[in-house]
Amino acid sequence: MQNPSCILLLIYVNLMAFFRNFSLILAVATALACRGDGQLSPDFYASTCPNLQRIVRNAMSEAVDQELRVAASILRLFFHDCFVNGCDGSLLLDDTATFTGEKNAFPNRNSVRGFEVIDRIKSRVECECNGTVSCADILALAARDGVALLGGPSWTVPLGRRDARTASYCAANAQLPSPSATLPTLISTFAAKGLSARDMVALSGAHTIGFAQCSNFRARIYNETNINPIFAANRRGVCPPSGGDTNLAAMDLQTPNRFDNNYYTNLLTRGGLLYSDQELFNNGWLDWLVRVYSSRADAFRRDFAAAMVKMGNINPLMGTDGEIRKDCRLVN
Known part of the structure; x- marks a missing residue:
């Protein structure tokens, strides 16, 4: 017959082994749960939709081939989505009889575009990975x-966002920066989203492509003195003192369809189209950074890519929050 003390020792050893294994399993499960709910990952769809990035890239290539301007339109969509309660696809929702979304808020109405491109990409993704990608x-x-x-530049996009089931007309009116914003207002608006002044200057470089409506720069080209007179005269050709509010002018006159650092060079010669653009270089404390980006395209490209990743991390819905929409324009 075994010694009782030996039996107790054996039980104790087995129990300790059990709890060690249980703790290990619990730690692994917790880590996996945190990865799913707590942070975005570039590999989020590696097993569930491995061809996702190829599908998106091909569709965007086709869209840009058809209209170069669409690249700027999609970039602006992303910015306007992220700045209103986070990167949750809320801007993509259409209004309904019982729901007023963000599309018709003042900064977006008759201005944001490119929704049909996102619709086409979503349709292709759904064909291959049904109900998987937000x-x-x-x-x-x-x-x-x-x-x-x-x-x-290109950058690695962390993934795993989910889609909002609602949108906010009021938040879109309140949270998006105005084209007439002063430098302190721009800095505080971006800071409210967790973005630094450096991020703000880098992200403003998105205005190296795309167009602005006359109503957003009329006051600058007719009323301001801090503007290159030749540049102002050129822009008056597409923007009369009254009327023509939706007439378009390229943000960057020289290379409107090339993503480069010419935006900053234009600011040095007082050729910013929007008041908020020229505020970045107007005898303020960020003038030095505009000079850096103007002379060093590599610095701009690096900082822009980093700021885009940072902006893409603004309050994403993850885990079980939100949903994966079947149609980007409608909640499920």
Whole structure:
């Protein structure tokens, strides 16, 4: 017959082994749960939709081939989505009889565009990976690819966002920066989203592509003195003192369809189209950074890519929050 003390020792050893194994299993499960719910990952769809990035890239390539301007439009969609309660695809939702979304808020109405491109990409993704990829993630990838297709930088896009079930008309009116914003207002607006002044200057370089409506720069070209007179005269040709509010002018007159650092060079010669553009270089404390980006395209490209990743991390829905929309324009 075994010694009782030996039996107790054996029980103790087995129990300790059990709890060690249980603790290990619990730690692994916790880590996996945190990865799924707590942070975005570039590999989020590696097993569930491995061809996602190729699908998005090909669709964006086709769209940009048809209209170069669409790259800037998608980039602006992403910015306007992220700045209103986070990168959750809320801007993509259509209004309904019982729901007023963000599309018709003042900064977006008759201005944001490119929704049909996101619709096409979503349709292709759904054909291959049904009910798997969020519209918010598709928008993040499409914005990156549009920039790269016009010669800009590329970057690794963390994924795993889910789609909002609602949107906020009021928040869109309140949270998006105005084209007439002063430098202190711009800095505080970006800071409220966790973005630094350096991020703000780098992200403003997105205005190296795309167009602005006359109503957003009329006051600058007719009323301001801090503007290159030749540049102002050129822009008056497309923007009369009254009327023509939706007439378009390229943000960068020299290379409107190339993602480069010419935006900053224009600021040095007082050729910023929007008041908020020229505020970045107006005898303020950020003048030095504009000079750096103007002379060093590599610094701009690096900082822009980093700021885009940072912006893409603004309050994403993850885990079981939100949903994966079947149609980017409608909640499920």
